[in-house]
Amino acid sequence: MALEPVGGKYEGVWTNKLKNGDVSYYINYRDENGRPVKLQVGKKTKINDFTIKDAYSKLIEIKYKLQHEELPTIKMGKGSKIKFNDIWEEFLKYAKVNKKSYFMDELNYNKHIKPIFGNKNVKNLKSLDFENFKQTLFNKPLEAQTVKHQLTLIRTIINYAIKHDILNNYVNPLANGKVKMPSIDNKRVSFLSKEQAKKLLEILKSTHELTYHLTVILLFTGARFSEVTGAASKKNKSKENTALRWDDVNFNANTIYFKKTKDGNERYIAINSILLETLKTLYDNKTNNNVINNSAGGTILRMPDYFKNAVEKVIPGNKSQTSKYKITAHSLRHTHASWLAEAGLDILQIKEQLGHRNIEMTMRYAHLIPNIRHRITEDLKI
Numbered sequence: 001m002a003l004e005p006v007g008g009k010y011e012g013v014w015t016n017k018l019k020n021g022d023v024s025y026y027i028n029y030r031d032e033n034g035r036p037v038k039l040q041v042g043k044k045t046k047i048n049d050f051t052i053k054d055a056y057s058k059l060i061e062i063k064y065k066l067q068h069e070e071l072p073t074i075k076m077g078k079g080s081k082i083k084f085n086d087i088w089e090e091f092l093k094y095a096k097v098n099k100k101s102y103f104m105d106e107l108n109y110n111k112h113i114k115p116i117f118g119n120k121n122v123k124n125l126k127s128l129d130f131e132n133f134k135q136t137l138f139n140k141p142l143e144a145q146t147v148k149h150q151l152t153l154i155r156t157i158i159n160y161a162i163k164h165d166i167l168n169n170y171v172n173p174l175a176n177g178k179v180k181m182p183s184i185d186n187k188r189v190s191f192l193s194k195e196q197a198k199k200l201l202e203i204l205k206s207t208h209e210l211t212y213h214l215t216v217i218l219l220f221t222g223a224r225f226s227e228v229t230g231a232a233s234k235k236n237k238s239k240e241n242t243a244l245r246w247d248d249v250n251f252n253a254n255t256i257y258f259k260k261t262k263d264g265n266e267r268y269i270a271i272n273s274i275l276l277e278t279l280k281t282l283y284d285n286k287t288n289n290n291v292i293n294n295s296a297g298g299t300i301l302r303m304p305d306y307f308k309n310a311v312e313k314v315i316p317g318n319k320s321q322t323s324k325y326k327i328t329a330h331s332l333r334h335t336h337a338s339w340l341a342e343a344g345l346d347i348l349q350i351k352e353q354l355g356h357r358n359i360e361m362t363m364r365y366a367h368l369i370p371n372i373r374h375r376i377t378e379d380l381k382i
Helices: 052-067 084-098 102-117 127-139 144-163 194-207 209-221 225-229 273-284 305-314 329-342 347-354 359-368 372-378
Strands: 004-007 010-017 023-030 036-044 255-258 267-270
Touching: 010 052, 023 052, 036 052, 084 102, 084 144, 102 127, 102 144, 127 144, 194 209, 194 305, 209 225, 209 273, 209 305, 209 329, 225 329, 267 347, 329 347, 329 359, 347 359
Parallel strands: none
Antiparallel strands: 004 010, 010 023, 023 036, 255 267
16 A cells, blocks of 8 residues: 655645545544554545545544544444444534534434434445335325435435545445435415414414514515525525524615525515514514524524414314425415415516516416406407
8 A cells, every 4th residue: 555645735644546546545643642543534436526625624623523532433444333323423413513404404313214224234224225214204104305304314414424434335325316206296285365364373472472473574575484584495504694684674664685595586575564563573672683583592493383283273184284285384485475466466576576586486376366368358349
């Protein structure tokens, strides 16, 4: 084995170029007892794009842990049996620092993934194991979106372990379409009538003030949950604060500004009287520059259960409905758009109000717009 030092700004990283074109990366450092250690941390192959930067990042990570007496928990020796719980624990450390939604990852892992795969040797797992797992979840029964969440999380955990050389010589069984992801129909067809919305707000106002205010904002702006609370969305999982801020609320012009994000376009939304009352209440009790926070002053990651329980009182049986027909937090956005369409707002203005990137997203509301074309055609005279 002919190791060559990289040197320069990557001091401590070594490479070994193999005959098949692969490149192994090693790092050297001193352990907690001052003994020199040389450790292979990754390999660049046709299916694994490991780089010098990745190796150097691993070196910095280990040095940091040594300085803070946090030694690596997984030994990466040849032939070692690494359980799925092991790579999950390493991934969770990363997620807590880099993902706003790590709480949901932890919830899903403990509820669905750990009971099946937690104590199994990762390298023994094949694509068929995950196909069977998918069918087990469908048989419970769980909705397609929930099943997809579990498979996506498993794929992400394994990719993380491969990238950081916790798993060597292992191809992700969920990569390259080996396990077909469930198809999702995200086109919700249900929305609240104005009478239902009125009853819902009355219940929430008397049971949970925070959920009431959040519902009012979502219902009367048509904004995405992530645009209001700052919770990570499927498209935007960065650490950037995307929450609605008081700087975005203009009480003089009576408008709210929603900035451009990975989810949608920027736009201004007018403030009606109900929304104005909520905003003034929140402003009088603000603790930071976010318009709305949880009781601890942090980000609201998901709609509180008070909302679900209140909807059930207004629409009995809603909890057992399929995702397409169930009223959820996202249904408030759908409700807002539907009301605008029923009031006669044209499709381009609805697109602007919702911040849609393309008109196709907005066309689902076109059938609700009063069709004056037929009336005018009927009234044609000569």
